[in-house]
Amino acid sequence: MKLSNAIGLLPFAAALTAWAILPLYVDYPSYMLPPLPDVWTHLLEALADGTLAGHVANSLGRLALGFAVGTGIAIPLGIAIALNRHVADTLKPLLTFLQSIAGIAWVPLAIIWFGIGIGSVVFVIANTIFFATLYNTVIGVQAIPQALHRAVRSLGGKGLSLASVLILPGALVQLIVGFRTAMAYGWRALVAAEMIAGTNGLGYMTIEAVQWYRTETVLLGMIAIGLIWLVMDRLIFEPIERVTVRRWGIVQR
Amino acid sequence: MNSPKVRIAARDLRLEYRDEARGEHHLAVEKLSLDVRENEFLCVVGPSGCGKSTLISAIAGFLKPVAGELTLDGKRIEGPGADRGVVFQEYALLPWMTVLDNVALGPKLKGVPKTERHERARHYLAMANLSDAALKFPHELSGGMKQRTAVARTLANEPQVMLMDEPFAAIDAQTRMTLQEELLRIWSKSRITVLFVTHSVEEACFLGDRVAILTPGPGRVKEIVDVPIARDRRNWATLGADPEFARIRDYVLASVRGVDGKAA
Ligand SMILES: Nc1ncnc2c1ncn2[C@@H]1O[C@H](COP(=O)(O)OP(=O)(O)O)[C@@H](O)[C@H]1O
Numbered sequence A: 001m002k003l004s005n006a007i008g009l010l011p012f013a014a015a016l017t018a019w020a021i022l023p024l025y026v027d028y029p030s031y032m033l034p035p036l037p038d039v040w041t042h043l044l045e046a047l048a049d050g051t052l053a054g055h056v057a058n059s060l061g062r063l064a065l066g067f068a069v070g071t072g073i074a075i076p077l078g079i080a081i082a083l084n085r086h087v088a089d090t091l092k093p094l095l096t097f098l099q100s101i102a103g104i105a106w107v108p109l110a111i112i113w114f115g116i117g118i119g120s121v122v123f124v125i126a127n128t129i130f131f132a133t134l135y136n137t138v139i140g141v142q143a144i145p146q147a148l149h150r151a152v153r154s155l156g157g158k159g160l161s162l163a164s165v166l167i168l169p170g171a172l173v174q175l176i177v178g179f180r181t182a183m184a185y186g187w188r189a190l191v192a193a194e195m196i197a198g199t200n201g202l203g204y205m206t207i208e209a210v211q212w213y214r215t216e217t218v219l220l221g222m223i224a225i226g227l228i229w230l231v232m233d234r235l236i237f238e239p240i241e242r243v244t245v246r247r248w249g250i251v252q253r
Numbered sequence B: 001m002n003s004p005k006v007r008i009a010a011r012d013l014r015l016e017y018r019d020e021a022r023g024e025h026h027l028a029v030e031k032l033s034l035d036v037r038e039n040e041f042l043c044v045v046g047p048s049g050c051g052k053s054t055l056i057s058a059i060a061g062f063l064k065p066v067a068g069e070l071t072l073d074g075k076r077i078e079g080p081g082a083d084r085g086v087v088f089q090e091y092a093l094l095p096w097m098t099v100l101d102n103v104a105l106g107p108k109l110k111g112v113p114k115t116e117r118h119e120r121a122r123h124y125l126a127m128a129n130l131s132d133a134a135l136k137f138p139h140e141l142s143g144g145m146k147q148r149t150a151v152a153r154t155l156a157n158e159p160q161v162m163l164m165d166e167p168f169a170a171i172d173a174q175t176r177m178t179l180q181e182e183l184l185r186i187w188s189k190s191r192i193t194v195l196f197v198t199h200s201v202e203e204a205c206f207l208g209d210r211v212a213i214l215t216p217g218p219g220r221v222k223e224i225v226d227v228p229i230a231r232d233r234r235n236w237a238t239l240g241a242d243p244e245f246a247r248i249r250d251y252v253l254a255s256v257r258g259v260d261g262k263a264a
């Protein structure tokens, strides 16, 4: 591990230390902030009986499904909006209207339509990722320089070949840069949607624990949510950026 | 006398930019007539803003003439096509493709299989002295290498006409002289019709068989000057101190600047 990576662990270590020694100096009921060892024990239990793994798998599966549905609709629609003025003129006001109520605000209606459970949750995630991706696609396609359009067209590109050689990769540049944000929004929406409309998953696990005042489960859930995101960011999004936009010299860091 | 075959013919061309939203239009080129002959290297020179890029856009098929005629081999130009390759000042390489894939792009769009198009691309890369850069991405190249890649990409598509819009304008003076010599070396190996526009009189006279001088915008052809200097003498070491080259260059310069006494 490089020093610059190791240094990023310091704040975590500081927070854990503070958590561990706080009870020595301040008097508070343990249900408000259970001691660190209790949460650790609980983690081992939840790992041993497979409940944690089950919730994590459920949440990640929904994120993947919501991502597939959201981007699957957003990318073609975004390209159409970016390339065709009539499509843009027709849809932009509606999309701006919907943008303000994207994501979690759809939960009540989702419950009515899909009931409590996976359908509602996936709907809300897909909805959230759809909007983030849609705007990234439109910006990405519109940002393709005119000279590139002209170069590809005078090399013989048109229609589908133009789309596969220029439009999609051009949009991808912005999509990859916006990927992290889209997924971060999706992940947050997922946790919130599971809390309200879920029957399992990490969000459900934490909200359900509240009824029994199982604060260590709540904390465990929150840590898992953050930790999973951190790992996904390092293991998926960073490598994707490294072999694409950074390799192409479009994003420098 | 047997007159040479004309490939591109412009007759009383009028080119405008229209701003639909504001209901305005801007006249860029007016009453422009010009013949580009088969396999000649024709340079068009004129001050910036006189309509050089606009003319290239129209011939490339990106801009429809408002009036006049514009034909390739007698057929009206209706849109962009692979028969006219374009080299842009801003290189226009696809950043997500390697140099090799950029050069192989034209054949790819025509459906040429991968091994074959890479072979063809490598041939043109070798011609442009770029073999070592084949697997690099465009952002790893210098400006001069980018433009050589762009020229190789255009030639690898085997167009009938190559249109070049100030390709070396953004490149430092020393590199530019090398690129000009290299362009002529490559062109001597695959002779096609070239229309090269530039604001540099020196560049135009160095490269061209003929130099067409445009008036300040809206552009018209003011006059066409022959450059009767043998191709084997077209290198800067020879021409840098050549009195005939200097005479032609000074003549064109005076004409472009409007200090030759002729009406614009
Ligand atoms: N997209 C455009 N919209 C409106 N006017 C333009 C546009 N492009 C160029 N012009 C105008 O047309 C004239 C010719 O431009 P251009 O062909 O780019 O000149 P050159 O390439 O010789 O420098 C200039 O007056 C310029 O301002």
Ligand SMILES: [Mg+2]
Pocket (backbone or CB within 6 Å): B052, B053, B054, B165, B166
């Ligand atoms: Mg120009």
